[in-house]
Amino acid sequence: MKNIRRIVITGPPGSGKTTYIIALKDKGFTIIEENAREIIQEQLKKGSDAVPWKNVPKFSNLVLKERIRNFKKAKATIFFDRGIPDIIAYLWVDNFDVSSKLNKSAKKYKYDNKVFVTQPWRKIYKKDSERKESFEKSIEIFNKIKECYSYYGYEIIFLPKDKPERVVKFILESLN
Secondary structure, eight states: OTTOOEEEEEOSTTSSHHHHHHHHHHTTOEEEOOSHHHHHHHHHHHTOSOSTTTOHHHHHHHHHHHHHHHHHTOOSOEEEESOHHHHHHHHHHTTOOOOHHHHHHHHHSOOOSEEEEOOOOTTTOOOOSSOOOOHHHHHHHHHHHHHHHHHTTOEEEEOOSSOHHHHHHHHHHHHO
8 A cells, every 4th residue: 555646736727737637647647537527517417506606615525525535546656636625725715614524534635745736827728618717716726726735734846837748757757
């Protein structure tokens, strides 16, 4: 079990995070994709209000359940597209209280100490059906993500705004 590494790549919406995760997958690494979009799509199909623009706490509980499940299934080095502290950062952005369950989960399910964070990048930012935040809101999310991961004791490593292959090289060199 010592060789299990749970490495988080996080950042604000529309900053290249998922592109870098997919580039790691293309290199043969195991990844866990962000589950928020999947949960949003499921909730919209059901007609539920458990989406981030209607009921943030309810949505956050669904995301937490899935992130804990994904955390537990790690058997080797895995790259995660967001971690449990991201849920808290998003709650902080909208001034919601963090439940004791969520706080305890963030402390219990610890990822690798180095967390890779993408930075707001206006040039590539786009809204879509699930990404409704403005670019300005993504900057606010970025600041809360930094604050949250620092609060839970992680070392933040900012990813360069660069081509996926260069960013993957940067990540792998930073982990060694």
